[in-house]
Amino acid sequence: MTDIKKDKPLSEKIETNVAGPDVGRRRIIKGAGAVTAASALSVPMILVPPRANAATELNMIAWYGHGEPDMVEEFEAMHNVKIKAKYYAGGDNMLALISQSPPGTYDLVLSDGEFVKLLKEAGYIEPMDPNEYNMGDLFDEYSHFDAHWMGDTLYSVIVRFGYLGVSFNTDIISHEEASDYNILWDSKLKGKVGHFDWHLPNLGCLSLRDGNNKPSPFDINSSKWSQLQETTLSLKPQVGGYFDYGGTFASLKNGEVYAMCGIGDWITGVVRKDGSPVDSVIPTQGGIQWTESYSIGKGSKKQDLAKEFIRYITSPKGQVRSIQMAAYPGMSPYKSGWTAINEANPEEAKRQRMTFDGHNCIDDLREGRIHFRQTPVQQSLEDWNDFWSEYKNA
Amino acid sequence: MPIVIWQLIFFVFPLIFLVVLSFWLVKNYRMVPGFDTINWVKMFSKGYFWDAYWRTLGYAGVATIVTSILAFPCAFALAFKVSPKVRRWALFFLIVPFFTSYLVRTYSWQIFLNDNGIFNTLFALVGLGPFQLLNNFFGTLVGYLTLCLPLVVVLQLISLANVDRTLIEAAHNLGCGRLRTVFQVIVPLAKIGIILGAVFTFILTFGDFVSPYYLGGSKPPTLSILIIDTTKSGQQWPRAAVVAIVMIVTLLTIMFASVAAAYRKRS
Numbered sequence: 001m002t003d004i005k006k007d008k009p010l011s012e013k014i015e016t017n018v019a020g021p022d023v024g025r026r027r028i029i030k031g032a033g034a035v036t037a038a039s040a041l042s043v044p045m046i047l048v049p050p051r052a053n054a055a056t057e058l059n060m061i062a063w064y065g066h067g068e069p070d071m072v073e074e075f076e077a078m079h080n081v082k083i084k085a086k087y088y089a090g091g092d093n094m095l096a097l098i099s100q101s102p103p104g105t106y107d108l109v110l111s112d113g114e115f116v117k118l119l120k121e122a123g124y125i126e127p128m129d130p131n132e133y134n135m136g137d138l139f140d141e142y143s144h145f146d147a148h149w150m151g152d153t154l155y156s157v158i159v160r161f162g163y164l165g166v167s168f169n170t171d172i173i174s175h176e177e178a179s180d181y182n183i184l185w186d187s188k189l190k191g192k193v194g195h196f197d198w199h200l201p202n203l204g205c206l207s208l209r210d211g212n213n214k215p216s217p218f219d220i221n222s223s224k225w226s227q228l229q230e231t232t233l234s235l236k237p238q239v240g241g242y243f244d245y246g247g248t249f250a251s252l253k254n255g256e257v258y259a260m261c262g263i264g265d266w267i268t269g270v271v272r273k274d275g276s277p278v279d280s281v282i283p284t285q286g287g288i289q290w291t292e293s294y295s296i297g298k299g300s301k302k303q304d305l306a307k308e309f310i311r312y313i314t315s316p317k318g319q320v321r322s323i324q325m326a327a328y329p330g331m332s333p334y335k336s337g338w339t340a341i342n343e344a345n346p347e348e349a350k351r352q353r354m355t356f357d358g359h360n361c362i363d364d365l366r367e368g369r370i371h372f373r374q375t376p377v378q379q380s381l382e383d384w385n386d387f388w389s390e391y392k393n394a
Numbered sequence: 395m396p397i398v399i400w401q402l403i404f405f406v407f408p409l410i411f412l413v414v415l416s417f418w419l420v421k422n423y424r425m426v427p428g429f430d431t432i433n434w435v436k437m438f439s440k441g442y443f444w445d446a447y448w449r450t451l452g453y454a455g456v457a458t459i460v461t462s463i464l465a466f467p468c469a470f471a472l473a474f475k476v477s478p479k480v481r482r483w484a485l486f487f488l489i490v491p492f493f494t495s496y497l498v499r500t501y502s503w504q505i506f507l508n509d510n511g512i513f514n515t516l517f518a519l520v521g522l523g524p525f526q527l528l529n530n531f532f533g534t535l536v537g538y539l540t541l542c543l544p545l546v547v548v549l550q551l552i553s554l555a556n557v558d559r560t561l562i563e564a565a566h567n568l569g570c571g572r573l574r575t576v577f578q579v580i581v582p583l584a585k586i587g588i589i590l591g592a593v594f595t596f597i598l599t600f601g602d603f604v605s606p607y608y609l610g611g612s613k614p615p616t617l618s619i620l621i622i623d624t625t626k627s628g629q630q631w632p633r634a635a636v637v638a639i640v641m642i643v644t645l646l647t648i649m650f651a652s653v654a655a656a657y658r659k660r661s
Contacts, residue, residue, distance in 0.1 A: 090626055092423065092625075092626055092628060092629055093626065095423040095629065096423065096625075096629050099423065099424050099629075118423065122423065122424065191526065197612060197623075198626075239613065240529050240611060240613070241529040241610075241611020241612060241613045242611060242612040242613060242615075243611070243612070244607070247607070247608060247611075250501075250504060251529075251611075254504065254505075254508040254509070254510060254511070255508065255509055255510045256504075256508045256509055256528055256529065381628050382628055382630075385623070385628060386440070388623070389440075389442045389615075389620065389623055389624075390440075390441070390442050392442075392612065392613070392614060392615050392623075393441075393442040393445045393446060393614050393615060394614075
């Protein structure tokens with residue numbers, strides 16, 4: 001005969017044991033222990049927000065400052081997103097960091113205009129649909145910015161720009177004096193001329209001093225290149241040092257350097273806020289332009305959110321933040337950005353010459369005084385870099 | 395055995411990779427594995443590379459001599475002239491600077507050394523200056539001393555503290571003058587610590603980037619700055635590897651020669 005009791009399923013057996021009257025002391029103690037442990041583990045969980053509310057992470061690679069709270073906190077709150085920024089110093093550094101990371105690491109890539117083509121060629125960025133962004137709001141000069149388009153395809157959306165010329169200590173040099181690159185050779189600046197340690201903006205400005213403005217200070221033949229090298233080497237006795245980002249700030253602030261070429265308001269705007277007597281000017285021979293723009297990283301899994309961020313930062317609200325970015329200021333290429341900053345901070349709008357009445361910063365472009373910073377056209381980047389190393393050693 | 399494994403993983407293998415890297419190429423800012431001597435040829439044919447090499451060697455040499463000379467009287471006094479309690483406190487204060495970042499200490503020197511800085515302000519009070527103390531070799535040397543002087547004092551102190559006092563007394567008893575005792579008895583007996591201190595100074599200053607950049611104004615550049623320049627423009631890591639290998643070979647040569655000198659028995 002079959003013992004019915006023996007054939008009961010296991011669940012039933014357990015149920016019987018737990019509910020039945022023959023519950024042993026050890027079982028009670030064991031059960032109590034389990035309940036205590038479970039309670040202990042679950043109590044802190046009450047304090048942890050449910051997982052559904054955890055912020056999404058959006059990874060950005062950018063110059064310092066673009067991922068700081070003054071730039072992103074509003075967007076983060078609006079979209080329950082956490083922007084995680086990896087900062088670089090210089091386009092070369094950016095390319096290296098991206099090349100060392102697996103595809104899809106960065107959702108947003110902030111780049112200088114001249115590096116967009118290299119990003120595209122290396123396959124690091126996605127094509128973009130211009131209809132998805134505020135392109136119609138751009139000033140004509142930026143509505144089809146060559147550096148961001150490869151044929152008919154857009155690869156980057158401009159956020160801000162600025163000019164590079166001569167930055168100077170206003171206690172030592174007047175505006176008029178600084179409006180000519182030749183001031184750098186003045187005897188009163190012996191040992192007091194500084195360089196931001198990057199060949200491209202420095203050689204670009206000195207090329208303008210040599211009169212190479214057509215078609216571009218970066219598009220020069222071999223004889224003009226030789227002339228530029230001579231000009232640069234003749235400046236050597238005046239040079240007090242070569243500085244990185246922090247060193248440039250410090251040297252202008254503590255009076256160690258009286259003048260620098262190849263930098264602009266992106267540095268002096270911040271130093272001035274600290275009360276130091278410095279300013280920047282575009283000399284009569286012309287100036288260099290930098291631009292910063294956002295692309296979407298190749299293989300990004302959060303492209304919609306990345307697009308949303310680009311729309312935000314190019315919107316009037318985003319542009320007001322960008323213009324006044326704590327790390328370094330920048331001008332807006334968006335008409336609505338100008339309107340917004342004139343309402344939010346008219347003084348800053350005036351300081352950066354983003355006003356609709358009178359001569360403004362876009363007029364400099366229209367007058368042909370400003371040239372886009374680019375990699376050398378007729379020489380290799382290596383030639384320019386080699387010369388810069390020679391110059392530093394001279 | 396663990397030390398062998400450690401050295402293999404963290405020194406030998408990376409070094410081998412560095413050598414391999416120096417033969418790679420860079421195309422479109424990306425390193426491409428290969429075997430090409432172009433990086434060696436390019437770097438060795440550049441005048442600025444050799445200028446930077448000899449300059450770095452000179453800077454490190456001067457820093458080594460100055461640091462050793464400045465450290466010795468201090469270490470000597472701590473070893474022979476002060477009470478054990480004072481020595482302990484002095485050791486403590488020599489170690490404390492290492493609690494803060496070298497970069498921060500270097501940056502803080504700018505406040506003292508710049509044209510409107512503390513030193514020039516004090517000089518101005520007595521009608522002197524302003525002197526150029528920053529963005530030149532003097533500034534760099536101040537940075538080097540900040541990095542090395544406390545360490546060298548400690549190394550020399552340990553060596554001097556272990557000098558057999560009876561030998562010093564014997565020298566005095568035999569009519570040896572104070573100065574002669576120092577140079578003919580104490581210095582030879584503390585030779586190992588003194589040379590090790592000098593070697594450490596040379597190694598640290600030869601490869602230092604911070605002082606020549608932030609206090610020397612990168613003017614003119616040293617090899618470590620050249621490495622940065624090379625990697626910054628065009629991602630030329632293979633050429634930077636060439637510079638790094640030259641530096642390592644130089645340091646190994648100097649180090650082996652110095653250690654051999656330190657442990658050489660007197661004939």
